[in-house]
Amino acid sequence: xxxxxVNGLALGSIYALVALGLLLIFNTVQIVNFAQGQLLxxxxxxxxxxxxxxxxxxxxxxxxxxxxxxxVGVVFMTLVYFPLRGRPAFxxxxxxxxxxxxxxxxxxxxxxxxxxxxPSPVSGPPLRFAGVVISMHQLFIFAxxxxxxxxxxLFLTRTRFGILMQATAQDLHTARLVxxxxxRTIAVAFALGTVLSGIAGLLVAPIFLAEPTMGGSLGLKGFxxxxxxxxxxxxxxxxxxxxxxxxxxxxARYISSNxxxxxxFIVMITVLIAWPRGLFGEKSSEKV
Amino acid sequence: MLVLLRASITGxxxxxxAFASVSPSAAEPASCPSPIPLGLTxxxxxxxxxxGTQARSGVEFAVDEINAGGGINGKKLALAxxxxxxSSTDSLNAMNRILEGKPLVIFGSMISPHVxxxxxxxxxxxxxxxxxxxxxxxxxxxxxxxxxxxVHDGQLADLxxxxxxxxxxxxxxxxxxxxxxxxxxxxxxxxxxxAKLNATPVAVTSYAPSDKDMSAQLLEIKDxxxxxxxxxxxxxxVTLVVKQMSDLGIKLTTIGNSSLVAQTxxxxxxxxxxxxxxxxxxxxxxxxxxxxxxxxxxxxxDKYKVPADNFAVSYYDxxxxxxxxxxxxxxxxxxxxxxxxxxxxxxxxxISYQADSLGDLAHTLGVYRNKGKTPELTxxxxxxxx
Numbered sequence: 001x002x003x004x005x006v007n008g009l010a011l012g013s014i015y016a017l018v019a020l021g022l023l024l025i026f027n028t029v030q031i032v033n034f035a036q037g038q039l040l041x042x043x044x045x046x047x048x049x050x051x052x053x054x055x056x057x058x059x060x061x062x063x064x065x066x067x068x069x070x071x072v073g074v075v076f077m078t079l080v081y082f083p084l085r086g087r088p089a090f091x092x093x094x095x096x097x098x099x100x101x102x103x104x105x106x107x108x109x110x111x112x113x114x115x116x117x118x119p120s121p122v123s124g125p126p127l128r129f130a131g132v133v134i135s136m137h138q139l140f141i142f143a144x145x146x147x148x149x150x151x152x153x154l155f156l157t158r159t160r161f162g163i164l165m166q167a168t169a170q171d172l173h174t175a176r177l178v179x180x181x182x183x184r185t186i187a188v189a190f191a192l193g194t195v196l197s198g199i200a201g202l203l204v205a206p207i208f209l210a211e212p213t214m215g216g217s218l219g220l221k222g223f224x225x226x227x228x229x230x231x232x233x234x235x236x237x238x239x240x241x242x243x244x245x246x247x248x249x250x251x252a253r254y255i256s257s258n259x260x261x262x263x264x265f266i267v268m269i270t271v272l273i274a275w276p277r278g279l280f281g282e283k284s285s286e287k288v
Numbered sequence: 289m290l291v292l293l294r295a296s297i298t299g300x301x302x303x304x305x306a307f308a309s310v311s312p313s314a315a316e317p318a319s320c321p322s323p324i325p326l327g328l329t330x331x332x333x334x335x336x337x338x339x340g341t342q343a344r345s346g347v348e349f350a351v352d353e354i355n356a357g358g359g360i361n362g363k364k365l366a367l368a369x370x371x372x373x374x375s376s377t378d379s380l381n382a383m384n385r386i387l388e389g390k391p392l393v394i395f396g397s398m399i400s401p402h403v404x405x406x407x408x409x410x411x412x413x414x415x416x417x418x419x420x421x422x423x424x425x426x427x428x429x430x431x432x433x434x435x436x437x438x439v440h441d442g443q444l445a446d447l448x449x450x451x452x453x454x455x456x457x458x459x460x461x462x463x464x465x466x467x468x469x470x471x472x473x474x475x476x477x478x479x480x481x482x483a484k485l486n487a488t489p490v491a492v493t494s495y496a497p498s499d500k501d502m503s504a505q506l507l508e509i510k511d512x513x514x515x516x517x518x519x520x521x522x523x524x525x526v527t528l529v530v531k532q533m534s535d536l537g538i539k540l541t542t543i544g545n546s547s548l549v550a551q552t553x554x555x556x557x558x559x560x561x562x563x564x565x566x567x568x569x570x571x572x573x574x575x576x577x578x579x580x581x582x583x584x585x586x587x588x589x590d591k592y593k594v595p596a597d598n599f600a601v602s603y604y605d606x607x608x609x610x611x612x613x614x615x616x617x618x619x620x621x622x623x624x625x626x627x628x629x630x631x632x633x634x635x636x637x638x639i640s641y642q643a644d645s646l647g648d649l650a651h652t653l654g655v656y657r658n659k660g661k662t663p664e665l666t667x668x669x670x671x672x673x674x
Contacts, residue, residue, distance in 0.1 A: 003503070003507055003536065004503075004504060004507060007501065007503040007504070011501050104333075105333055108332075108333055108337060112341075112593055112594060113337040113338040113340075113341055113594070114338065114552055114555075114593075114594055115338070115523070115524040115527065115552065115556060116555075116556065117556040126535070133535065133536060133537055135535055204500075207500075207531075208500035208501075208528065209524060209527060209528065209556055211338070211524055212337070213334065213335040213337075213498075214500075216498065217498040217499075217500075218500075248501075248504075249501070249503070249504045250504070252493075252495075252504035252505060253504035253505075253507060253508050257467075257493045257494050257495060257504065257505045257508075258467055258494055260495065260496055260499060261496050261498070261499075
């Protein structure tokens with residue numbers, strides 16, 4: 001039982017990290033980026049290229065990956081969001097799906113279909129407590145999620161740039177009229193959201209291996225937990241992620257492992273029926 | 289009168305023989321176009337690309353070698369390849385594109401749902417269809433044009449439980465299989481074979497092809513008191529199963545399909561994680577002691593950046609089998625089909641091929657055991673009746 005809780009929370013933490021990246025972009029431009037999972041995959045492969053192929057130190061590999069992902073985020077925004085800005089939201093969403101497919105195939109061409117493992121940045125024997133095994137990497141995932149959640153919350157509520165991002169999200173045209181550098185604000189949102197995906201990729205690759213198709217399912221789960229938590233709500237996404245991780249793990253153990261993916265959507269539908277705006281939903285959820 | 293009759297019969301026989309000797313259809317192979325068109329449909333993108341590229345590697349490598357050696361009877365081979373992606377619909381579209389080129393022979397995928405989707409249209413075209421698809425029922429579709437040159441799940445479903453119970457003396461296995469046509473079909477077959485051996489699995493679990501966390505299933509198998517684990521999946525997910533077993537401290541005798549000894553899996557496992565696992569499946573080149581085969585495996589890896597596995601070997605052999613047939617019967621599709629159906633003891637890289645009544649040509653499997661990260665061939669094992 002205890003082991004299931006630990007493994008469920010570790011899995012849920014990864015879903016939550018994907019959701020945090022998704023929401024950073026959504027909270028600024030009100031667009032759901034369905035390529036978030038493929039950006040996670042890209043982060044994992046960039047990390048592997050640095051740490052495994054070029055044998056760079058792990059800290060340097062993480063730093064390079066984050067910088068690279070920030071640039072990828074800006075390019076992504078330039079190619080996907082800017083040309084379609086002002087058009088119906090579904091057009092941008094469809095384009096993000098298409099970009100996801102492009103990224104997957106690009107990865108296949110560049111890195112090939114082989115699954116590859118990335119070493120964990122932390123090492124050491126696992127903790128054992130009452131028969132429950134907690135690996136150092138799982139602890140690192142929990143810690144990273146907590147730090148990112150706090151930093152993201154502080155950034156959005158306590159920094160000038162974060163407040164500008166929220167103002168842009170409220171009304172883009174008014175924000176521009178009052179002198180907010182809207183384009184720069186959106187670029188930062190895409191860069192940071194993509195960096196978060198990259199971090200999720202770096203965390204996932206040591207335990208789940210990296211392969212070009214790894215992002216599809218994780219990206220979708222990130223979306224599901226965002227909906228469960230209430231779209232736009234950061235703590236809600238984290239709680240939704242942890243909840244879904246536990247549901248999947250316990251469902252696979254005690255109901256049937258055949259329907260593991262189905263649990264995510266059953267939970268999402270159930271939550272939406274009971275709480276149409278998600279568990280911690282705000283008005284912005286109506287725009288999804 | 290009798291002498292006259294004998295003379296007449298002799299005379300008629302001589303005339304018949306003379307005609308027969310000049311008849312091109314009976315004595316000379318059908319002529320081949322130049323180049324000889326061949327088709328290949330396989331998954332080069334999507335979540336089965338890792339498998340699909342093995343077919344591409346095997347076929348393309350053999351075609352290039354044959355062309356470099358002057359072709360078949362002086363005629364070069366022209367291979368057209370179409371990507372099936374991951375869906376059966378796309379695989380049918382890919383096959384239709386291949387058929388537009390009117391190939392002499394088509395090499396199909398090892399992904400069974402793709403082959404099921406393609407068989408009817410290939411059969412209607414009257415083109416020999418050589419596949420590696422592993423679902424036992426692939427060759428039971430009633431197509432006289434379809435042949436399989438790789439071992440199938442039905443053979444594994446019999447041999448894995450037999451080896452586990454009779455040789456390893458384990459009678460309470462847990463089963464974990466990928467929840468698709470490949471894994472679930474094998475899981476059902478394994479359960480049936482275990483029942484015949486009076487062994488009952490303590491837990492039967494599965495995971496979706498996109499699943500990354502199998503810890504719940506492994507904990508269930510452990511909690512229910514399994515003495516061994518039967519794993520059936522693709523190299524990437526089997527790697528995760530083995531890794532997560534190790535992370536959870538679960539130590540069970542593990543046996544499964546050849547994914548457990550695939551180089552693509554072993555590259556991502558530590559020696560401690562991989563050590564001791566058994567696998568039964570198509571023969572892999574890495575355990576050979578023949579320097580020529582090891583050199584072949586190295587050249588394939590250098591060219592395609594993916595280690596050759598049992599599928600690459602099978603598809604490579606298939607092209608050379610086809611070459612030997614065309615050299616004998618020429619480029620007549622029906623003659624090639626008939627020659628494939630009567631294949632007997634044709635020696636490939638690692639095994640000999642022999643056609644059975646359904647069109648299955650591979651009946652020899654390898655039993656492997658990992659010593660650290662190095663798979664060792666415990667011995668070949670033959671399907672009952674071969």
